[in-house]
Amino acid sequence: MSKIENITxxxxxxxxxxxxxGESTARYLSGQGAVVVLxxxxxxxxxxxxxxxxxxxxKALAVETDVTDHLQVKKLVDAAVQEFGRIDVMINNAGLMPLSPLEYLKIDDWNQAIDVNIKGVLYGIAAALPYMKExxxxxxxxxxxxAGHTISPGGAVYSATKYAVRVISEALRQEVKPYNIRVAVISPGAVATDLPNSITAPDIAEGIHKYYEQNAIPADSFARTVSFVISQPEDVDVNEVLFRPTVQQL
Ligand SMILES: NC(=O)c1ccc[n+]([C@@H]2O[C@H](COP(=O)([O-])OP(=O)(O)OC[C@H]3O[C@@H](n4cnc5c(N)ncnc54)[C@H](OP(=O)(O)O)[C@@H]3O)[C@@H](O)[C@H]2O)c1
Structure with a gap:
């Protein structure tokens, strides 16, 4: 694989x-010469x-991390800086998609989605921002x-978390101007991963698994998007990438 600028x-x-x-991105970036902390x-x-x-x-390092615990996320980022001297990119990717209609009252799912998809991103910001400011x-x-751009039945909480990621990211983008820090949101459509396994309602899971089997694109579509964002020169701040399988309608 020929190397892409600004990643090594x-x-x-x-x-x-x-x-x-996340796994696909780690492989791809490592192949481009990046140091990855997992x-x-x-x-x-x-x-x-x-x-x-x-x-x-x-060069790679693995650190057991539950993103719902802000101290564990801090430990992950601290380990990166201790081992490799700096942090250039923080990819807040951990997430789950427990789709179900609100009337199923899956309160544990709602809490978990909010804790991982929203608080996990905030904790990633809290852990990395002080180093990047410095x-x-x-x-x-x-x-x-x-789902952070569109809403459909069964997606209330998941979409809410993914809209929240965009809102938090845009505020962060505006706030960190004095520190030369860049902020991007990547919004994929259906990509073939284990994500549908996080759906706990069997009737909903069945439909989504079928949809993914027929329509999802490979995970390296996301990895290549990450690499495009990172490879831009330092004065270019790509803020949003939205992509889907060509066959995906909504
Ligand atoms: N695949 C898609 O179609 C698609 C579309 C749009 C957006 N996304 C987003 O892409 C991101 C990655 O999902 P994926 O598709 O790669 O799904 P995946 O294969 O299920 O991977 C999810 C990852 O999140 C991690 N995770 C879940 N809970 C965690 C926690 N409490 N602490 C730390 N890590 C946790 C999992 O690791 P452990 O279980 O080992 O902790 C796993 O590595 C998610 O934010 C998802 O919403 C995916």
């Missing part, structure tokens, strides 16, 4: 790196991935969704 040597912290979009709860999976990347000549450089990439 950058230190990128990725939450939700144990599967799907966070997720499933330590065995991020350990295996880090070892694979190191064996292939890359460095006077850095880039946040927060993962929203097509």
């Amino acid at each position: 040597g950058k230190v990128a912290v990725i939450t939700g790196a144990s599967s799907g979009l 966070g997720a709860r499933r330590k065995d999976r991020i350990d295996t991935l880090a070892n694979e990347l190191i064996k292939n000549g890359g 460095q006077k450089s850095g880039q946040f990439i927060n993962v929203s969704s097509v």
Whole structure:
């Protein structure tokens, strides 16, 4: 793979790196010469991935992280800076999509989605922002969704969390101007990952699994988008990327 400009040597912290979009992005960025610091709860999976990347000549570190605990997210970012001296990119990617109509009253799902998808992103900002302010450089990439741009039945809470990611990111973008920090939101449509497994309502899960099987595109579509955002020169701040499978209507 030929190397893309402005990626080699950058230190990128990725939450939700144990599967799907995060895992694919870790592989892709590492292939481009980035140093990747992997966070997720499933330590065995991020350990295996880090070892694979190191064996292939890359630099990687795995840190067990539950993004619903702000101290664990701080530990993840602190470990990146201790080990590699800086943080260039914070990819707030960990998330789940427990779709269901409100009338199912899945309050545990609502709480978990809010804790991971919204608070997890805020904790990622809290952990990385002080370092980036000090460095006077850095880039946040927060993962929203097509569901952060459109609303459909069954998606009330998930869409609310993904709209929130965009709102938080736009405020952050405006606030961090004095520190030369960049902020991007990436909003994917259906991408083939384990995400539909987070749906706990069997009737809803069945339909979504079928939709993903027929329509979802590979996870490297997301990784390439991340790499495009990171590879821009420092005076170019790409703020929003929305992409879907060509066949996806809504
Ligand atoms: N795939 C799509 O179609 C799609 C579309 C739009 C947006 N997105 C967004 O993309 C992001 C990544 O999802 P994915 O599609 O890659 O799904 P995935 O394969 O299910 O991956 C989700 C990742 O989030 C991590 N995670 C979940 N809860 C966590 C917690 N409490 N603490 C730390 N990590 C946690 C998981 O790691 P552990 O379980 O090991 O902790 C896993 O690595 C999500 O924000 C999702 O909303 C995906």
